[in-house]
Amino acid sequence: MWTEDQPDSYHSDPALTAFFDLSPDLLCVRHHKGYFTHLNALWTEILGWSLEELRSRPWVDFVHPDDLIATLEIEEQCHHASSPIKHQNRYLSKNGGYRWLSWRLSPYQQGQSFGIAQDVTDNYWQNSELYRAGVQEALKLRDQAIAASSVGIVIANTRLPDMPLIYVNPAFEQITGYSAEEVLGLNCRFLQCDQTDQNELQRLREAIKAGKHCTVTLLNQRKDGTPFWNELTISPIYNSQQELTHFVGVQTDISDRINAEQALRLEKAKSERLLLNVLPRSIVQQLKQCQGTLAEQFPEVSILFADIVGFTTLAAQMQPLELISLLNQIFSAFDELADRHGVEKIKTIGDAYMVASGLPVARDDHAEAIAEMALDMITALQSFRTRQGIPLHIRIGINTGTVVAGVIGTRKFIYDLWGDAVNVASRMESSGLPSKIQVTAATYKRLQGQYHLEERGLIAVKGKGKMTTYWLTGRKTAK
Missing domain, CATH: 3.30.70.1230 (Nucleotide cyclase, GGDEF domain)
Structure with missing residues (x-):
């Protein structure tokens, strides 16, 4: 419902609307009484509100409460300035979030001010100190999680000859008995032993050659020569040019599980023989x-x-x-x-x-x-x-x-x-x-x-x- 306080020129001009919709930016015309009179369709795409909803309420209702005072100060300047004004604020989106908008506003003339806004939310976060601190914290937490993981994690460089290891986490060292210094720069085939299933090895080689995800179960050996069952999952990493650059390997010592399964099979076979007797x-x-x-x-x-x-x-x-x-x-x-x-x-x-x-x-x-x-x-x-x-x-x-x-x-x-x-x-x-x-x-x-x-x-x-x-x-x- 329109109120008597709202301007009487809110009906969109079709020609102006068509022109507005050609713009890659958010365009608007603001009335000095505090309402939008014209908006392009991009507003709905960015904020989720319909154009009718945006025109039916004072535009300050859509400004983030924390930015309201600064925004009103800018609005006051628009009534007295002689040149365009730039500023940034947050507009509330219909889903409960908000978007950062970078404005260029014209001074009011004949009761109207023209505005051009760009959605700079992504750039704002990436350039903000908070964002950079968050990235650093996330990277720190990632490294801590990898180091604290109970499964072995390795990274191999596919762009170097023989695909050498460039990283192993502490769990890998504990599982295999090898230190990082001993294995970095080597291909991980040093873990293989004579009893390794050749079919599983062939599956692994084919996945590496094709640059695909793969999970295999291998009988490997530790540094001291003792065998262990290794469930290995490899995942390829591609760069922005879709070039294979690395493989990440996740290794789990499943010896207890395999031994339990073998014992179960032996008991089952024994029970089968007894039953057949x-x-x-x-x-x-x-x-x-x-x-x-x-x-x-x-x-x-x-x-x-x-x-x-x-x-x-x-x-x-x-x-x-x-x-x-x-x-x-x-x-x-x-x-x-x-x-x-x-x-x-x-x-x-x-x-x-x-x-x-x-x-x-x-x-x-x-x-x-x-x-x-x-x-x-x-x-x-x-x-x-x-x-x-x-x-x-x-x-x-x-x-x-x-x-x-x-x-x-x-x-x-x-x-x-x-x-x-x-x-x-x-x-x-x-x-x-x-x-x-x-x-x-x-x-x-x-x-x-x-x-x-x-x-x-x-x-x-x-x-x-x-x-x-x-x-x-x-x-x-x-x-």
């Missing part, structure tokens, strides 16, 4: 990806149970630790056979040993693989009996059929089998004879073409009634 590899991978029950039906597998004959009597004749040592030697030999034939050891229960073929990865020759395992177990125990002089015999039972296999529960995992085929295989072992391999008719059908089998006849099998079984006695063709 309990569960098949494919089951371990599945357990990592899911939770809860993990079970799968296999339509055709072969299962073997083996039991040491007279183990109870043997246990009464030996010390417990001697007995366990003997059992460990026997089962370790069986484990090697299981690996050799590619069958899956399921578990041991006391002096009983259980393996299966055709799971967790299906195979067409599951019956043949389990037959080879059984025959080699008989041979291995005979050899063991000869070496040890202990009367050892085993019974072996084999059956072929459908099972469900998997892992259940949430603790102390075990890969186990369930189904009638498993129960029958167990019965084949318990109803067998020492040093004999008893198989069911289902297994017989799959082995009769390649192995010698003798019909035992009908026997009573607990829970199954009468069953015809066979003795596996050998291979038809030698391996």
